[in-house]
Amino acid sequence: DIPVCADGCVHGVCKSPGNCVCDKGFAGEICDVSTDCGKHGYFKGTQQELMDRGMSRRAVERELKKGKCRCEEGWEGGLCDLAICKEVR
Numbered sequence: 322d323i324p325v326c327a328d329g330c331v332h333g334v335c336k337s338p339g340n341c342v343c344d345k346g347f348a349g350e351i352c353d354v355s356t357d358c359g360k361h362g363y364f365k366g367t368q369q370e371l372m373d374r375g376m377s378r379r380a381v382e383r384e385l386k387k388g389k390c391r392c393e394e395g396w397e398g399g400l401c402d403l404a405i406c407k408e409v410r
Contacts, residue, residue, distance in 0.1 A: 358390035362401025
């Protein structure tokens with residue numbers, strides 16, 4: 322039998338009923354949250370990392386939906402792709 326995920330797995334594979342395994346670069350219950358933060362940033366945590374910290378599945382989903390990247394020093398923006406220019410005097 323092929324497992325069925327009622328809401329599907331947008332960027333992943335259904336491994337058992339209601340259990341999606343997400344492709345690299347995606348997270349969330351149905352693998353619909355991009356974790357891409359460009360070359361100068363990283364995503365604040367994967368679904369498993371957040372759950373390992375003791376967060377409930379609902380709390381993890383809310384956190385992932387925020388989709389915040391942490392940027393390296395000197396970079397900003399949703400994908401950490403905007404250089405922060407410092408004024409030279």
